[in-house]
Amino acid sequence: MYACVRTQIPCHPLPPFSSSSSSSSSCPRLLALCYLNAPTPPSSFACSSLPLQINHPDSEETLLPCSTADRLLLLAASSPAMAFQSPVSSPFDCLLIDLDDTLYPGNTGIGPALRRNIDEFLVARFGLAADKAAALRADLFRSHGSTLAGLIALGHDVHPDEYHSYVHGRLPYDVIAADPQLAAALQSMPQRKILFTNSDRAHMKRALERLGVDEACFDGVVCFETMNPHLFGEEAEEDEGEAADDVDRPAVVLKPSVHAFVTALRVAGTNPRRTLFLDDSERNIAAGKALGLRTALVGKRARSKEADYALETVGGLRRAIPEIWGGAAADGELQPDHNVEKNKSMRAELDAVIQPTPIQA
Numbered sequence: 001m002y003a004c005v006r007t008q009i010p011c012h013p014l015p016p017f018s019s020s021s022s023s024s025s026s027c028p029r030l031l032a033l034c035y036l037n038a039p040t041p042p043s044s045f046a047c048s049s050l051p052l053q054i055n056h057p058d059s060e061e062t063l064l065p066c067s068t069a070d071r072l073l074l075l076a077a078s079s080p081a082m083a084f085q086s087p088v089s090s091p092f093d094c095l096l097i098d099l100d101d102t103l104y105p106g107n108t109g110i111g112p113a114l115r116r117n118i119d120e121f122l123v124a125r126f127g128l129a130a131d132k133a134a135a136l137r138a139d140l141f142r143s144h145g146s147t148l149a150g151l152i153a154l155g156h157d158v159h160p161d162e163y164h165s166y167v168h169g170r171l172p173y174d175v176i177a178a179d180p181q182l183a184a185a186l187q188s189m190p191q192r193k194i195l196f197t198n199s200d201r202a203h204m205k206r207a208l209e210r211l212g213v214d215e216a217c218f219d220g221v222v223c224f225e226t227m228n229p230h231l232f233g234e235e236a237e238e239d240e241g242e243a244a245d246d247v248d249r250p251a252v253v254l255k256p257s258v259h260a261f262v263t264a265l266r267v268a269g270t271n272p273r274r275t276l277f278l279d280d281s282e283r284n285i286a287a288g289k290a291l292g293l294r295t296a297l298v299g300k301r302a303r304s305k306e307a308d309y310a311l312e313t314v315g316g317l318r319r320a321i322p323e324i325w326g327g328a329a330a331d332g333e334l335q336p337d338h339n340v341e342k343n344k345s346m347r348a349e350l351d352a353v354i355q356p357t358p359i360q361a
């Protein structure tokens with residue numbers, strides 16, 4: 001398809017694009033990534049109707065094929081505020097922080113309990129045998145990213161509140177222990193902090209309550225309801241150019257969809273290149289990296305290809321990423337396979353962005 005992105009960036013020369021500079025002029029994905037990684041990202045993009053036109057100082061208007069994901073990349077790069085800057089000398093102005101298995105450990109048993117609840121929901125709601133329910137859950141996860149997303153996409157009349165009250169409302173929240181050190185660490189971070197979770201708001205509140213973390217310590221929350229206002233009878237905010245008939249928009253927006261990240265970046269209002277994204281999902285991390293975010297994989301000893309950092313628990317954050325507090329990077333102090341590693345490579349492939357989440361739920 002062709003999408004229209006008429007960029008207005010004559011004062012922002014294209015950054016060097018080393019070995020593939022010749023191909024960058026014909027590939028909007030690479031152009032977008034160039035812009036995202038430019039020393040000064042473009043301040044605005046004007047988007048209207050088809051087809052795509054990109055103006056840049058090295059050429060006349062160029063007609064380029066562009067998917068909706070490409071267009072959203074450009075929109076993300078031009079997040080309107082980009083005004084907040086960290087008061088300390090830090091490479092980050094904002095942190096996008098996942099909730100489940102990130103702010104609390106992945107071995108609490110919440111994940112298996114969630115999958116059991118989903119299976120029981122499918123049994124109770126659709127009269128499936130238990131083994132069929134488990135197979136359907138796995139199948140919907142692979143095909144649509146989550147059970148709820150699959151059910152809705154297939155036309156089943158399941159309201160998110162009904163689903164979430166069943167599968168989240170019966171979770172054993174008492175397995176989530178209070179974490180005063182986490183609360184203190186979050187309070188001490190000088191950046192904007194956005195909680196960015198696929199879970200619903202009620203679950204988010206209960207998990208934070210168990211952790212002893214005040215929701216008010218976050219500057220914003222992006223959760224299931226935030227990403228899917230259309231499922232609750234609300235109108236989604238849309239940028240010019242992000243039309244309601246966006247054919248690539250999934251029926252249910254969740255990480256790692258580029259639409260989810262665009263929502264989060266709008267709430268963050270910061271430069272993606274100075275935004276650190278923390279998540280336990282390698283697929284989510286890959287999607288964030290493709291959008292130009294700095295990335296930290298939580299719950300793993302070793303980083304994935306797209307992770308700039310890896311840390312076993314969020315409790316090790318201050319040691320793993322001292323740059324958050326203006327400290328020196330841990331480079332040189334750590335060896336491969338330790339808790340913290342840095343990845344200098346930049347992902348230049350976007351195809352993995354819109355893929356199912358790994359939570360198998």
Ligand SMILES: [Mg+2]
Pocket residue numbers: 098099100101102279280281
């Ligand atoms: Mg998670």
